[in-house]
Amino acid sequence: MASRQELSDFLAGVERxxxxxxxxxLRDSDGALDVVQDAMLRLASRYGxxxxxxxxxxxxxxxxxxxTDHFRRxxxxxxxxxPLSSLQNDQNxxxxxxxxxxxxxxxxxxxxxxxxVERAQLRTILDEEIARLPRRQREAFLLRxxxxxxxxxxxxxxxxSDGSVKTHCSRAAHALAEALAARGIEx
Amino acid sequence: xxxxxxxxxxxxxxxxxxxRLPYRTTHRLEAARAAALAHARVEAAPRPAHEIVRVGYRxxxxxxxxxxxRLGWRIAAIVVPIALVAAGLFxxxxxxxxxxxxxHEER
Numbered sequence: 001m002a003s004r005q006e007l008s009d010f011l012a013g014v015e016r017x018x019x020x021x022x023x024x025x026l027r028d029s030d031g032a033l034d035v036v037q038d039a040m041l042r043l044a045s046r047y048g049x050x051x052x053x054x055x056x057x058x059x060x061x062x063x064x065x066x067x068t069d070h071f072r073r074x075x076x077x078x079x080x081x082x083p084l085s086s087l088q089n090d091q092n093x094x095x096x097x098x099x100x101x102x103x104x105x106x107x108x109x110x111x112x113x114x115x116x117v118e119r120a121q122l123r124t125i126l127d128e129e130i131a132r133l134p135r136r137q138r139e140a141f142l143l144r145x146x147x148x149x150x151x152x153x154x155x156x157x158x159x160x161s162d163g164s165v166k167t168h169c170s171r172a173a174h175a176l177a178e179a180l181a182a183r184g185i186e187x
Numbered sequence: 188x189x190x191x192x193x194x195x196x197x198x199x200x201x202x203x204x205x206x207r208l209p210y211r212t213t214h215r216l217e218a219a220r221a222a223a224l225a226h227a228r229v230e231a232a233p234r235p236a237h238e239i240v241r242v243g244y245r246x247x248x249x250x251x252x253x254x255x256x257r258l259g260w261r262i263a264a265i266v267v268p269i270a271l272v273a274a275g276l277f278x279x280x281x282x283x284x285x286x287x288x289x290x291h292e293e294r
Contacts, residue, residue: 037219040222040223041223169190
């Protein structure tokens, strides 16, 4: 059973990565913060007494559900707002997307040595390319290789089979490697 | 670049990126964490064995964490229903007796 301190340490360790997960999915920092807060609340109030080892899998399952709920609410809201927004000038669609991608890159290139500038560029490119991956591929890849969940844990967090996780990971890795190569990054 | 190598590069870049989130974001995340911990289910403290044995006699409200009812209410909760049933039975008995007496008179 996780103690209060273990729960606190877990949340402190995962909150920034959770925000990035939500940003990749939502591309909206306020929405991402709301989703992370919602996931933290759900975990603490409903599953706070579960064993500490189960917390990562449970939290990511809750986070994915919170992201899905967020999209569902947006869809319902858009049923009402789309007819109204179509009356407005719709020329800033692409601009909004590029702004969202810029928001993913939180580093600043200014006044940094050349090596750091290069790393900052790599971070920006990776953020953009990861954000472009299909949602399930991105989730599988990040849970496996960033959150360090094993295949079974990733499958539980995503609510799919082990085979699907392997397929999603493989496709995501292939797509990312291709995208990086196309942008001149090959190691 | 194989999958593992790519994963390593991505992991390093994402870790760096997560470490460089703006203060506004990290501050809100800290506040969200504090709010979540405030709502955390607190582990139940272990109860002494003699209390656990007595659990079967406790009213539901007390088990749910509410205040224990007074002794007078506990006794009333047992005595009043029994008294009502006894009064009902006595009423039925009196009615039978009076109807039998009326039958004898008519004969």
